[in-house]
Amino acid sequence: MSTAKRGSAVTMHEVAARAGVSIKTVSNVVNGYQYIRPATKERVEAAIADLGYQVNLSARNLRRGRTGIIGLAVPELSLPYFAELADSVIRAADARGLTVLIEQTGSVRERELDVLSGQRRHLTDGLIFSPLELGPQDAEALHVDYPMVLLGERIFGGPADHVTMNNVEAARAATQHLLDLGRRRIAVIGAHEGETVGSAALRVQGYRQALEEAGLPVDPALIGEAGLWHRATGAETMERLLDSGVEIDAVFGLNDALALGALHVLHARRIDVPGQIAVIGFDDIEETAYSSPTLTTVAPGREQIATTAVDLLLARIEELEPGKPFAQVITDFEIVGRESTLGEQAPAV
Amino acid sequence: MSTAKRGSAVTMHEVAARAGVSIKTVSNVVNGYQYIRPATKERVEAAIADLGYQVNLSARNLRRGRTGIIGLAVPELSLPYFAELADSVIRAADARGLTVLIEQTGSVRERELDVLSGQRRHLTDGLIFSPLELGPQDAEALHVDYPMVLLGERIFGGPADHVTMNNVEAARAATQHLLDLGRRRIAVIGAHEGETVGSAALRVQGYRQALEEAGLPVDPALIGEAGLWHRATGAETMERLLDSGVEIDAVFGLNDALALGALHVLHARRIDVPGQIAVIGFDDIEETAYSSPTLTTVAPGREQIATTAVDLLLARIEELEPGKPFAQVITDFEIVGRESTLGEQAPAV
DNA sequence: CGGCAACTCTACATCGATGTAGAAGGCCCC
DNA sequence: GGGGCCTTCTACATCGATGTAGAGTTGCCG
Numbered sequence: 001m002s003t004a005k006r007g008s009a010v011t012m013h014e015v016a017a018r019a020g021v022s023i024k025t026v027s028n029v030v031n032g033y034q035y036i037r038p039a040t041k042e043r044v045e046a047a048i049a050d051l052g053y054q055v056n057l058s059a060r061n062l063r064r065g066r067t068g069i070i071g072l073a074v075p076e077l078s079l080p081y082f083a084e085l086a087d088s089v090i091r092a093a094d095a096r097g098l099t100v101l102i103e104q105t106g107s108v109r110e111r112e113l114d115v116l117s118g119q120r121r122h123l124t125d126g127l128i129f130s131p132l133e134l135g136p137q138d139a140e141a142l143h144v145d146y147p148m149v150l151l152g153e154r155i156f157g158g159p160a161d162h163v164t165m166n167n168v169e170a171a172r173a174a175t176q177h178l179l180d181l182g183r184r185r186i187a188v189i190g191a192h193e194g195e196t197v198g199s200a201a202l203r204v205q206g207y208r209q210a211l212e213e214a215g216l217p218v219d220p221a222l223i224g225e226a227g228l229w230h231r232a233t234g235a236e237t238m239e240r241l242l243d244s245g246v247e248i249d250a251v252f253g254l255n256d257a258l259a260l261g262a263l264h265v266l267h268a269r270r271i272d273v274p275g276q277i278a279v280i281g282f283d284d285i286e287e288t289a290y291s292s293p294t295l296t297t298v299a300p301g302r303e304q305i306a307t308t309a310v311d312l313l314l315a316r317i318e319e320l321e322p323g324k325p326f327a328q329v330i331t332d333f334e335i336v337g338r339e340s341t342l343g344e345q346a347p348a349v
Numbered sequence: 350m351s352t353a354k355r356g357s358a359v360t361m362h363e364v365a366a367r368a369g370v371s372i373k374t375v376s377n378v379v380n381g382y383q384y385i386r387p388a389t390k391e392r393v394e395a396a397i398a399d400l401g402y403q404v405n406l407s408a409r410n411l412r413r414g415r416t417g418i419i420g421l422a423v424p425e426l427s428l429p430y431f432a433e434l435a436d437s438v439i440r441a442a443d444a445r446g447l448t449v450l451i452e453q454t455g456s457v458r459e460r461e462l463d464v465l466s467g468q469r470r471h472l473t474d475g476l477i478f479s480p481l482e483l484g485p486q487d488a489e490a491l492h493v494d495y496p497m498v499l500l501g502e503r504i505f506g507g508p509a510d511h512v513t514m515n516n517v518e519a520a521r522a523a524t525q526h527l528l529d530l531g532r533r534r535i536a537v538i539g540a541h542e543g544e545t546v547g548s549a550a551l552r553v554q555g556y557r558q559a560l561e562e563a564g565l566p567v568d569p570a571l572i573g574e575a576g577l578w579h580r581a582t583g584a585e586t587m588e589r590l591l592d593s594g595v596e597i598d599a600v601f602g603l604n605d606a607l608a609l610g611a612l613h614v615l616h617a618r619r620i621d622v623p624g625q626i627a628v629i630g631f632d633d634i635e636e637t638a639y640s641s642p643t644l645t646t647v648a649p650g651r652e653q654i655a656t657t658a659v660d661l662l663l664a665r666i667e668e669l670e671p672g673k674p675f676a677q678v679i680t681d682f683e684i685v686g687r688e689s690t691l692g693e694q695a696p697a698v
Numbered sequence: 699c700g701g702c703a704a705c706t707c708t709a710c711a712t713c714g715a716t717g718t719a720g721a722a723g724g725c726c727c728c
Numbered sequence: 729g730g731g732g733c734c735t736t737c738t739a740c741a742t743c744g745a746t747g748t749a750g751a752g753t754t755g756c757c758g
Contacts (some may be wrong), residue, residue, distance in 0.1 A: 011714055022738045027716060033734055057471040058416065061407040063742050068471070069450070076436060078635060083432030087425060092454055097468060101450050103420070104439055120448060122406040123418070229598060231639040260639055267641035290580040290609055292616035292641045335706035360744055370707045376746060384705050408744035483713050 008051055010053045019047040030055060069099045071127040071311060073115045075107040079230070080285040081255065082130070087152075088306035096314055098125075104160040107228075109133040116141055126313045141233060147316035149309045153202055156194045165300045167199055170333040171206025172213075174280050174298050177335050179214050181342075183250035183278055186211070188227055189237045189262055190193055190254030191193040203254045203282065221246045226258060232294045234261025244268065248277055250341075256281035256288050263291060263340065279340040293339035295347060301331040359402045368396040379404060386668045394457050395638075417602035418448045419662060420476040422464045423458040428579070429634040430604065431479070432501075438477060445663055447474075456577075458482040465490055475662045484546045496665035498658045502551055510661040511677045514649045516548055519682040522556025523601055523647050526684050530565050530691075532627055535560070536571040538586045538611055539578055539603030552631065561623035568603055570595045575607060583610025591618065597626055599690075605630035605637050610687065612640060628689040642688030643695060650680040 011032075016023040021044060028036055029044040033169035047053070061067045072089050074082040087195060090100045107208040112131050121127065126147035130237060135142065137215055148160045153167050163249050178186050188207055208218050221244065224237040234253055238261065241248060251266075253259025259281030266273050273279055273293055298327035315321065339346040341347075361379075365372040370393060377385055378393040394525050396402070410416045423431040439449045450473060454460040461483050470476070475496035483490065488507055491499075497509045502516050527535050537556055541549035557567050573586040583602055587610065590597060602608025603637065607629030615622050622628055622642055632638060633648035633654075657678050664670065688695040 013714080023714090024738060024739080025717080031716085035737085037736065040736080053470065056411075056466065056473060056714050056753085057409060058414075059409040059743090062405070062745085063716045065407075065743075067407065067472075067611075077426065077432045077439070078436040080429060080432070080636075083426045083429070083435075086432075086451075087427040090426070090451065094453075099450060099472070100450060102435075102439065104436065104443075113709075118405065119406065122403060123416075123448070195695065231635070235639070244662050260636075264639045264643070265642055275725080284579070287429075287636055290613045291582065292613055294613070362744080372744090373709080373746080374707060379709085380746085385709085387704065389706080405744050408713090409746075411715085412744080412746045414713075 001018045010051045011056065012053070013095050015047045015051055015053045018051065019043045020316045027068065031033075034195060049093045063174075066125050066317075067123055068097065069101050069124045070310070070317075071101050071103060071115075071124040071129075073103045073105055073112070073127060073131075075130070075132050076306065077090045077102070079257065080287060081257075081283045084285060085130070085306065089310060092303075092310040096310060098314070101248050105132070107132040113138070113141055116144055121146055124262045125317045128309050132198075148315055149316075151309060153197070153199060153333060156337055159326065161175070161316065161326050163305055163331065164311045164329070165305070165331045165333050168206040168209065169204035170282070170300070171203035171204075172173055173333070173335055174282065175210035176214075177296070177337070177341065178250040178252065178278055179210060179216075179273075181250075181278060184216060185219075185222065185247075186246045186250040186252055187224060187241050188252050188254065189224045189241070190226045190232055190258045192227065193225055199255055206251060213214075219237065219246070222248065226254075227254045231257045231261035231264070234258030235265045236261075238262035238265040242271075245333050249311060250274075250278040251280070253279065253281045256283040256285045256295065259295055259297070259303045259340075260287065260291055263293075263295065267292070274339070274341050274343050281340075284336055289337065290338075291340075296338045296341040296346075297336050299334045299336050301333060304331045307340045354358050355404060359400045360405065363400070364393065364396045364402045367400065369392045370575060371532075377427055377554070387502075405506050415474050415666075418470060418473045419659070419666075420452060420473040421452050421467060422452045422454055422461070422476060422478045424479070424481050425453050426451065430606075430608065430632045432599045433634060433653065433677055434651055436478070436607075437651050438659060441652075441656045441659040445659060447659070447663070454481070454640075462490055465493055470495060474666045477662060481547075483652065498665075499593040500654065500663045502546070502548060508675065510652050510665065510675050512658045512661065512680065513678070514654070514680045514682050516551035517555040517558065518522055519631070519647050519649070520603075521559045521685055522555075523631065524556045524559035524680070524692065525563075526645070526686070527599040527601065527627055527629060528559060530566075530599075530623075530627060533565060534568075534571065534596045535599040535601055536573060536590050536595075536597045537601050537603065538573045538583055538590070539575045539607045540572045541576065542574055549603055554600060559619075568666035569596065575603075578607055580610035580613070583607030584614045585610075585616040587611035589622075599623075599627040600629070602628065602630045605632040605634045606645065608644055608646070608689075609636065609640055612644065613640075616641070621686070623690050623692050626651045630689075637685075637687065640689075642692075645687045645690040645695075646685050648683045648685050650682060653680045 013022040016026045027042055029041055069092060077083045085212045086102055093100045103115055105115055112134050128149050130151040143159045150160050150162045153164045170194035190200060191204050195201045211218050224241050226233040226237045234257060253262055253263050259279050263279055266277060273278055281295050281297040282299045288297045312327055361372040361375045365375045375393055378390055409463050419442060426432045435451055442449045452464055454464055461480050468517045477498050478525055479500040499509050499511045502513045539549060540553050544550045560567050569623055574585045575582040582604060600611050608628055612628055615626060630644050631648040633646045635642035637646045661676055
């Protein structure tokens with residue numbers, strides 16, 4: 001196998017000419033067609049190696065009407081949860097021979113809509129979409145004519161397969177974890193006033209449920225708004241809550257970034273965690289295992305979400321079951337107990 | 350503009366038929382060709398809107414020999430530095446009308462080589478490649494026949510444009526920062542024994558230079574090896590150093606993940622930072638501004654790296670200056686002083 | 699008013715692969 | 729020994745866009 005790296009020009013025609021066969025035979029060899037005499041196959045393979053031939057994917061894509069690429073639309077890769085999710089999706093897609101094209105929406109409504117209708121859709125066979133702004137009112141825009149899998153809980157019952165975790169249940173469990181530790185004044189960071197769909201609303205709902213079941217009141221003064229779920233907003237909200245003078249013995253950050261921001265402020269103010277205030281987050285990003293103190297959090301089964309989403313999408317792309325009703329998969333979660341709630345007794349890293 | 354979302358079938362032929370023009374005229378309208386009568390243009394645009402026509406990119410790519418996609422090969426998106434870098438590259442590419450296809454090499458040598466020769470290269474117009482394993486001995490494999498820009502410092506003078514920061518100088522400045530604070534027993538975390546290229550070697554070199562210039566000895570017992578630059582390995586190495594009993598009053602983590610891992614261990618052992626031990630990292634990932642304490646680090650000018658890389662690649666793709674010698678761009682860096690070295694006096698977040 | 703340039707648009711070949719149809723040879727079976 | 733099937737390979741059309749060449753029209757200049 002000599003290495004004639006040219007790539008620029010070698011086509012099936014040249015390979016065919018060198019091997020003394022038709023281009024279709026070269027195509028057959030490349031695609032593993034079974035009815036080829038071993039001698040012919042060898043000649044073609046030798047020619048391919050000699051010339052350093054590689055299939056032109058643009059041509060193949062045009063002819064086949066498939067590209068082998070799937071889109072993944074997320075808010076931002078600089079948010080660790082989405083970076084880790086993208087990592088998992090890329091791995092899952094790789095394992096199935098697919099390539100992933102990532103688009104960042106920046107959580108901007110307009111760009112989320114663009115993703116649905118944009119030119120790039122023609123480069124991909126399907127889309128895994130994690131919207132943060134679109135909601136049920138956008139059902140029509142979501143009615144797309146290509147395979148799509150939605151992630152997250154903003155759009156239940158929409159016109160697409162859907163993978164999500166049980167946010168209400170998970171948030172209830174997180175709150176219960178704090179209640180079990182004897183905490184009674186549990187603040188929430190990251191609520192979205194007036195929202196009814198989306199992670200914020202569902203997680204707050206789970207929080208309320210847990211309190212109500214425990215026969216505790218829900219104190220509005222404990223519910224901290226934070227539009228963006230970043231560390232910075234988590235820190236700001238924590239400061240606001242502390243400055244408000246309300247009594248607090250635990251904090252539930254609706255995602256890890258918020259909880260980490262809160263942790264930062266508590267540390268700065270020399271408030272002992274979990275001695276004075278226990279903290280729990282949500283997402284189980286890698287960082288939570290290395291913060292000081294380590295952060296108790298809810299693990300949403302990222303790998304499972306990724307592989308399920310890719311599998312569902314692939315099934316739609318290949319139309320294994322045309323007209324199959326839209327699936328709605330609820331993934332498992334788990335509370336990962338660490339120092340920010342358990343203190344010394346937390347399991348080592 | 351009625352919305353006939355079909356996407357599946359509408360081609361230029363149908364648009365042409367509806368508008369009563371040739372397909373080439375439709376193509377001309379789509380591509381903004383100037384010599385078209387306004388009336389014709391309007392008719393075509395109306396037909397496009399009516400039918401919901403969108404260009405078939407596979408066909409266009411085949412015909413044009415360009416895809417508008419660039420590859421970005423990084424170790425893993427779950428490493429925050431690379432996630433943030435990918436974010437920046439995607440934004441820079443977007444601004445120039447390019448789409449980014451991310452490949453993860455997992456820092457596996459074989460997969461780094463695959464990236465260079467793999468099928469996916471035919472889907473992209475060029476590649477931005479951040480190798481962690483390949484080195485000067487792989488110069489031949491790097492001699493590719495498509496546009497490529499290398500990131501990082503493993504391969505100086507290789508056969509491609511190259512964007513990197515001045516690692517030696519930056520590490521020297523980081524070490525100097527610690528020296529300026531009066532630290533004399535500065536440990537390093539993340540060295541790679543025997544390595545001569547790559548960030549580890551260069552940063553250790555900068556560390557040595559700073560010590561030598563200050564007339565201080567370089568104590569091998571202070572140099573901690575850590576193959577992978579993850580939090581976990583940073584933590585392990587920190588523990589090993591502490592357990593070795595060697596005197597330490599500062600730690601230089603060769604990247605932020607290592608430094609954060611070290612910070613975690615110091616916190617667990619109730620060692621005051623920066624009181625007893627000051628810590629500095631490298632990369633300025635977002636997390637460093639929110640750890641407890643916040644982490645002093647070296648900011649490598651991520652945006653600048655991303656935009657420079659995309660611009661260089663685009664220039665090669667468009668062959669603005671054929672045969673132009675390979676550029677080597679050294680980007681700026683900056684020491685960002687935070688609590689882990691400055692303590693109380695650190696600027697607020 | 700002849701000639702040249704600038705417009706406007708079309709027909710056709712083409713990018714590089716794959717699907718279809720079918721030719722040609724060999725084999726088996728009744 | 730004729731019909732049918734399996735195997736192997738080829739010719740040609742085709743996917744949907746864009747580049748080239750040129751036809752036809754209009755306008756301007758001397």
